[in-house]
Amino acid sequence: MGDEPFQAAWREIFQTGIEDNLKFTDAEIYQLFFKHTPTDHITRVNRVFINFHGGDFVASP
Amino acid sequence: MVLTVLPGQAKSVPTDYQSLVDNRFYMEKITEPLPLSGSVDLYLVRFLEHQTESATKTHLRSAVLAIENYMDFPLPVKEIIMLFSTNIDAGGINYGSHFTLDISEDGSLPQLIKGGIVHEITHFYLVMDTPWFAEGTANFLATQVGFELYNQEVAPRSNRSSCPNDVINITEIAAAYPGYYPRTNCPPVLLPQLRRENH
Structure with a gap:
């Protein structure tokens, strides 16, 4: 997904999580990365989650 | 400070536990200024005498700055206590109040880079249980x-x-x-x- 979108997602995950004292689920983590993924990279990002996570929450492109 | 370290070591290394009780250990302390959180107190605890300005301390000071910079969020703790010992499961464990690292990771580059200091500090940013x-x-x-x-x-x-x-x-x-x-x-x-x- 590239450095900048990745870092934006990363920072949102940690800042939101710590400020609001949240404990995210796997699906929520995926959604936060998905939210920052450039449109033309969605398919590839989904493939990474499918290959390396195996979660059944990955959205259809 | 010692009391926060004790629970982690009491079972795994009784001799180190006894050294803590007997006040037989060496400690380096430094307060490192940080741009977002203000500062953090860094403690390095060992059972063997070590150089005062150790490479580990230099790495630790640089690391907390780099971590806070990448996270773009204040370090969520005001003090970091590192205990170097033996028989550390997985090479390092963060107990919430402090963390332990295997004594083999208290060295110089590249051991420090590959070691667990940054890894264990990152565990203070806890946003997921899995x-x-x-x-x-x-x-x-x-x-x-x-x-x-x-x-x-x-x-x-x-x-x-x-x-x-x-x-x-x-x-x-x-x-x-x-x-x-x-x-x-x-x-x-x-x-x-x-x-x-x-x-």
């Missing part, structure tokens, strides 16, 4: 900080402990371990892949 994300982010940041500080690629250390053999994706892990579905029990893999899209 291990794949906690360990994955800790390894990812250790790699990132190692590169930023020393311009060296660092092999995520959990490649050694968490990825069974040479498997590279969840399908292979499931095939190699039938009946055991780890759901990304190979934490260093997903996040770097996600950033780079090399898959």
Whole structure:
């Protein structure tokens, strides 16, 4: 997904999580990365989650 | 400070426990200014005498700055207590109030870069209970900080402990371990892949 979108997602995950004292689920983590993924990279990002996570929450492109 | 260290070591290394009780240990302390959180107190506790200005302390000071910079969020603790000892499970454990590291990681570069200091500090940023994300982010940041500080690629250390053999994706892990579905029990893999899209 590239450095900048990745870092934006990363920072949102940690800042939101710590400020609001949240404990995210796997699906929520995926959604936060998905939210920052450039449109033309969605398919590839989904493939990474499918290959390396195996979660059944990955959205259809 | 000693009382916060005691619970972690009492069972695993009774001799170190006794040294703490008897006040027989060496401690370095420094207050490191940080741009977002103001400052953090760093304590390095050892049972063997060490140089006052140790390489480990220099690495630790640089690391907390780099970590806070990448996170873009204040370090969530005001003090970091590191205890170097032996018989440390997995090489290092963060107990919430302090963390332990194997004494072999109290050295010089490149041991420090590959070691667990950044990894264990990252565990203070706790936003998820499942291990794949906690360990994955800790390894990812250790790699990132190692590169930023020393311009060296660092092999995520959990490649050694968490990825069974040479498997590279969840399908292979499931095939190699039938009946055991780890759901990304190979934490260093997903996040770097996600950033780079090399898959």
